[in-house]
Amino acid sequence: MGERSDFEGSENENIIDVYLSSVVTILIDGEWYPASAAPKMLGEPLFMISAWNPGVQLSEAENEKLSRELEALLNDRGYLWVHAKGADPNSDYFEPSYVITNIAESDALSIARDFKQVAIFRITHDQLTVIMCDSGVEKSLTFSS
Numbered sequence: 001m002g003e004r005s006d007f008e009g010s011e012n013e014n015i016i017d018v019y020l021s022s023v024v025t026i027l028i029d030g031e032w033y034p035a036s037a038a039p040k041m042l043g044e045p046l047f048m049i050s051a052w053n054p055g056v057q058l059s060e061a062e063n064e065k066l067s068r069e070l071e072a073l074l075n076d077r078g079y080l081w082v083h084a085k086g087a088d089p090n091s092d093y094f095e096p097s098y099v100i101t102n103i104a105e106s107d108a109l110s111i112a113r114d115f116k117q118v119a120i121f122r123i124t125h126d127q128l129t130v131i132m133c134d135s136g137v138e139k140s141l142t143f144s145s
Contacts, residue, residue, distance in 0.1 A: 016139045019119050019130040022086040024048065026099050036143040039125045042101050046123040047108035048084050050097035054116030067096055070115055079103050086121070099123070109133055 024035040028042065038046055051066035052058070058066070074081050080101045087094035100108060105122065112120045112133050122129040122138075129140040 015118065016130050016132060016137070019086075019121075020128070020139060020141055021089060023089050024086050024121060024123070024128060025084065027083040035121075035123050035128050036125075038099065038123055042082070042099070044124045045105070046099050046101060047103055047105065048086070048097050048099045048121035048123065049108060049112050049115070050086065050095045050117065051115045052095040052097075055118060063095075066115065070098065070111070073111065074098060074100065105131070109136070 025032045026035060026038045026042075026046075026048075027033075028038065033041070035048075049070065051070040052063040054066065071081075081098045082101075084097040084099040085094045086097055103111075108120055108122075109131065117133055119130050119132050122131055125143075127140045127142050129138050131138045
């Protein structure tokens with residue numbers, strides 16, 4: 001991936017760069033695909049939200065409970081979603097997430113804020129973008145062709 005930045009410096013720069021370094025994969029028809037492949041199969045834009053570690057480290061049980069609550073909310077509101085994960089490229093750590101296909105960006109941000117998340121991902125055919133929930137600041141990576 002090559003980098004294209006829509007981000008202007010602030011104290012969030014390190015946080016947003018950590019998010020951008022994540023390896024995002026999406027489960028489609030039983031197979032894990034890189035984020036760059038998903039829009040071709042699911043449409044775009046896609047938004048990825050996690051309920052894990054809402055600004056603080058929680059136990060696995062607490063995180064799984066929040067994840068089930070997020071899944072129930074998505075189902076109750078009629079959103080179409082698939083499982084996804086954002087993984088640390090330097091360890092085994094990952095956060096289970098949901099990629100939603102039929103949601104407006106403002107609604108994705110609102111849900112993420114309700115779950116006290118720091119950021120969400122927007123995925124299009126050519127970019128992975130991190131959007132900070134508090135400020136709306138974004139930074140993107142352009143997918144290689």
